[in-house]
Amino acid sequence: MTFAAKLKGPGWYRALLSVPLSLAFSTALVVGVRALYGWDPLFDGEAITTVALIAMPLAFLVGIGCFDYWFYWAAGKPTRDEDHSGHGAKTWKDYFRVNTDHKVIGIQYIVTTFVFFTIGGLLAMLIRAELAAPGTQFVDPNTYNGLFSVHASLMIFLFIIPVFAGIANYVIPLMIGAPDMAFPRLNALSYWMLPMAGIMMVASFFAPGGAFATGWTAYAPLSTEVPLGQQFFTIGVQFAGASSIATALNFLVTIITMRAPGMTFFRMPLLVWANFTTSLLVVIATPFIAGSQFFVLFDRALGMNFFNSANGGDVIMYQHIFWFYSHPAVYIMMLPGFGIISEVISANARKPVFGYRMMAFSLCAIVVLGFTVWAHHMFVSGMSAWLRVPMMITTMLIAIPTGIKIFSWLATLWRGVIHLTTPMLFALGFITMFTLGGISGVMLAVIPVDIHVSDTYFIVAHIHYVLFGGSVFTIFAGLYFWFPKMTGRMYDERLGRMHFWLSFVFFNLTFGPMHLVGVDGMPRRVADYAAEFATWNAVISVSAFIFGMSYLLFLYNMITSWRNGPKAAANPWRAHTLEWQVSSPPPLFNFDEIPTIVGGPYEYGVPGAVHGVFKKPEPVAAASGGKE
Amino acid sequence: MEAATIAHEGHGHHHGPPEPNRSSRVEAQTLGMYLFIISEIMLFGAFFTAYFFIRVVIGDEWPAENMHLPVAVAGVNTAILISSSATIHWALESAKSGNRNGLKVGLLMTTLLGATFLAIQINEYVNIGFPPASNAQASIFYSLTGLHGAHVFIGLTLLVFATTRAFKGHFTEKEHRGVEIPGIYWHFVDVMWIVVYTTIYVI
Ligand SMILES: [Cu+2]
Numbered sequence: 103m104t105f106a107a108k109l110k111g112p113g114w115y116r117a118l119l120s121v122p123l124s125l126a127f128s129t130a131l132v133v134g135v136r137a138l139y140g141w142d143p144l145f146d147g148e149a150i151t152t153v154a155l156i157a158m159p160l161a162f163l164v165g166i167g168c169f170d171y172w173f174y175w176a177a178g179k180p181t182r183d184e185d186h187s188g189h190g191a192k193t194w195k196d197y198f199r200v201n202t203d204h205k206v207i208g209i210q211y212i213v214t215t216f217v218f219f220t221i222g223g224l225l226a227m228l229i230r231a232e233l234a235a236p237g238t239q240f241v242d243p244n245t246y247n248g249l250f251s252v253h254a255s256l257m258i259f260l261f262i263i264p265v266f267a268g269i270a271n272y273v274i275p276l277m278i279g280a281p282d283m284a285f286p287r288l289n290a291l292s293y294w295m296l297p298m299a300g301i302m303m304v305a306s307f308f309a310p311g312g313a314f315a316t317g318w319t320a321y322a323p324l325s326t327e328v329p330l331g332q333q334f335f336t337i338g339v340q341f342a343g344a345s346s347i348a349t350a351l352n353f354l355v356t357i358i359t360m361r362a363p364g365m366t367f368f369r370m371p372l373l374v375w376a377n378f379t380t381s382l383l384v385v386i387a388t389p390f391i392a393g394s395q396f397f398v399l400f401d402r403a404l405g406m407n408f409f410n411s412a413n414g415g416d417v418i419m420y421q422h423i424f425w426f427y428s429h430p431a432v433y434i435m436m437l438p439g440f441g442i443i444s445e446v447i448s449a450n451a452r453k454p455v456f457g458y459r460m461m462a463f464s465l466c467a468i469v470v471l472g473f474t475v476w477a478h479h480m481f482v483s484g485m486s487a488w489l490r491v492p493m494m495i496t497t498m499l500i501a502i503p504t505g506i507k508i509f510s511w512l513a514t515l516w517r518g519v520i521h522l523t524t525p526m527l528f529a530l531g532f533i534t535m536f537t538l539g540g541i542s543g544v545m546l547a548v549i550p551v552d553i554h555v556s557d558t559y560f561i562v563a564h565i566h567y568v569l570f571g572g573s574v575f576t577i578f579a580g581l582y583f584w585f586p587k588m589t590g591r592m593y594d595e596r597l598g599r600m601h602f603w604l605s606f607v608f609f610n611l612t613f614g615p616m617h618l619v620g621v622d623g624m625p626r627r628v629a630d631y632a633a634e635f636a637t638w639n640a641v642i643s644v645s646a647f648i649f650g651m652s653y654l655l656f657l658y659n660m661i662t663s664w665r666n667g668p669k670a671a672a673n674p675w676r677a678h679t680l681e682w683q684v685s686s687p688p689p690l691f692n693f694d695e696i697p698t699i700v701g702g703p704y705e706y707g708v709p710g711a712v713h714g715v716f717k718k719p720e721p722v723a724a725a726s727g728g729k730e
Numbered sequence: 731m732e733a734a735t736i737a738h739e740g741h742g743h744h745h746g747p748p749e750p751n752r753s754s755r756v757e758a759q760t761l762g763m764y765l766f767i768i769s770e771i772m773l774f775g776a777f778f779t780a781y782f783f784i785r786v787v788i789g790d791e792w793p794a795e796n797m798h799l800p801v802a803v804a805g806v807n808t809a810i811l812i813s814s815s816a817t818i819h820w821a822l823e824s825a826k827s828g829n830r831n832g833l834k835v836g837l838l839m840t841t842l843l844g845a846t847f848l849a850i851q852i853n854e855y856v857n858i859g860f861p862p863a864s865n866a867q868a869s870i871f872y873s874l875t876g877l878h879g880a881h882v883f884i885g886l887t888l889l890v891f892a893t894t895r896a897f898k899g900h901f902t903e904k905e906h907r908g909v910e911i912p913g914i915y916w917h918f919v920d921v922m923w924i925v926v927y928t929t930i931y932v933i
Binding site for chain 2 (some may be wrong): 175178179285347351363386389392393401422426
């Protein structure tokens with residue numbers, strides 16, 4: 103291929119050309135408009151950055167080829183047959199281009215999100231280094247604020263939410279007996295928007311005035327007044343959010359319209375249920391954070407007055423809109439994990455999931471209740487006082503469906519034939535840690551307790567028990583569980599168990615003591631602290647470093663096993679769900695023939711029970727092809 | 731819209747994916763558009779929440795004394811947008827009955843009506859006499875009408891695609907999702923305008 107052809111076709115050459123062009127365009131646009139209106143100075147760095155932050159990612163997406171097919175379609179050119187050239191990966195290079203294969207996209211998601219998890223983890227190490235002793239160690243207070251803000255934003259928007267999307271992307275079409283997702287090109291676009299958001303957030307460290315330093319919550323009016331770094335968050339979140347909504351929409355359509363014959367809703371594996379309900383949350387709630395960040399952007403860039411109380415704006419409004427997304431977001435970060443745990447526990451305890459239907463209904467109950475509790479984050483905000491008690495009650499009510507799930511897992515384990523594999527260890531670790539995090543959550547729902555520990559390390563302890571001991575443990579469980587399926591190789595079980603035990607012990611030594619210093623009043627989000635907290639903080643920092651190093655075991659295990667681990671069998675866990683009935687890794691289009699579902703997904707211990715059978719579908723299925 | 735052109739028939743031993751099972755009577759593309767509209771409604775919901783806080787919770791006068799909203803002009807504009815819902819419906823019906831000229835004229839008229847709406851709105855911004863920065867009421871006025879305007883623009887883009895394709899000979903009596911689905915979106919944009927017009931201009 104000639105160089106000119108490389109620049110014209112989709113790919114990195116065109117992307118690397120279009121990005122600087124878009125920067126030049128942004129500069130010209132801003133200077134041009136300012137000249138037109140006669141504003142001074144013509145060259146406004148903040149305005150140019152704002153426009154460029156929107157234009158450059160879009161230019162990259164165009165360049166890399168996310169829109170090529172749609173441009174072709176929109177121009178009304180003759181219909182092309184699908185040649186599946188964007189499908190599958192033969193070499194590692196195929197992971198670096200726009201690929202429409204859900205299995206490739208799933209791995210793209212997982213690897214990308216783990217890159218950001220690693221960066222976020224390194225930031226956490228810096229935070230703990232600064233907090234190892236009272237006083238100033240390495241960073242000034244403003245840099246410290248940037249560290250924890252970027253840490254939290256990466257972990258939430260670039261790791262936990264999208265890594266679940268990655269796992270689900272890989273597994274769900276296989277689980278429901280579909281050859282791919284409903285909208286493969288939209289799927290690719292969703293993936294490629296994600297690194298845009300992550301790069302933006304990391305790049306904010308290079309902005310004049312430092313990284314955004316307002317926490318991941320970016321409360322106004324602080325966020326409308328801090329330096330330029332904030333803009334990187336405000337716009338980056340929009341890309342992460344758009345990616346999230348597009349994937350959720352894709353999951354919903356796939357699950358509704360592409361299930362294999364015989365797979366009724368109550369024969370779906372619980373992972374599918376979990377992602378179905380999560381996707382509903384994403385589609386309904388995520389536009390609210392988009393709205394909140396639009397208002398911040400308008401206030402910052404256009405001088406609007408949403409959060410300027412001197413001109414009729416309302417500051418509390420930010421928190422209402424933000425938390426109307428961000429409380430449901432904690433379930434977006436948890437429900438897919440619930441699904442993973444159901445799969446892992448059932449297969450490793452050799453028993454059907456106890457109370458399958460209640461498990462599905464409790465997911466739905468969490469979706470509904472999740473929208474009624476947002477103001478429990480605002481008990482000390484100065485919001486209308488009458489909202490407090492209703493929010494406390496609804497928050498406590500959520501413990502019921504969550505409790506149903508915990509007890510159903512325990513009942514699944516009861517008298518099971520338990521195999522303590524690495525995924526199972528992480529699942530059991532999850533149940534214990536998440537229960538502790540859930541209990542501190544119910545404590546926080548109680549208004550007086552919440553007022554006492556607001557903005558202390560008790561909050562930090564709670565969030566890490568639910569998000570690390572909860573979500574991240576489920577992510578590890580899921581990755582170890584499906585690693586053989588995704589890579590065709592087995593991971594090292596001994597290293598896996600070591601990873602679990604080191605994580606489990608040092609997780610607790612890191613975050614457990616934070617409850618104590620929190621109740622004693624150590625404030626969060628401050629670079630320094632009183633001398634009385636010095637001993638505990640030294641313990642916490644040392645534990646955190648060992649905890650951080652335990653993650654290297656995981657990375658080493660994953661990388662070396664992927665390269666030369668022993669070949670994995672099609673079904674190493676003897677699980678019943680469909681993804682285990684095909685080879686590891688699965689064939690290019692998942693199935694040669696779509697299987698027919700004849701029973702539930704978890705009939706372990708029932709002699710002769712099968713979930714799906716692979717035979718040529720009955721001619722009945724032909725009736726469905728009508729509209730094509 | 732996406733899979734609209736994936737050909738499934740006439741391939742003999744085409745090496746491709748197995749035909750997926752259709753587990754719902756709803757078309758994937760239509761369902762996708764409805765879900766997208768749900769999230770769009772929620773985005774408007776966030777903006778209306780801001781409107782509610784600024785107008786009701788803070789309780790300053792509405793419209794603010796510097797804001798003179800051209801209710802009548804915007805009313806005419808509303809009529810223009812609503813009539814474009816009728817023309818897109820006509821275009822779709824024409825496509826279904828194989829009336830190619832009806833399809834083309836209907837799409838063209840819808841596009842022109844939408845563009846007229848947008849032009850009148852931009853003209854309103856230029857001549858309205860208060861900037862978005864003047865106070866919170868002005869901010870939410872520009873934001874809500876601007877958000878809607880952006881949606882008109884997206885809808886128009888889809889309509890231009892559909893019109894281009896119609897003139898290039900696409901769409902048949904059986905296969906007209908490329909008209910139907912932008913049409914669903916266009917109806918949503920119209921209905922949303924009625925809500926915006928009522929809350930901002932009328933009450
Ligand atoms: Cu909450």
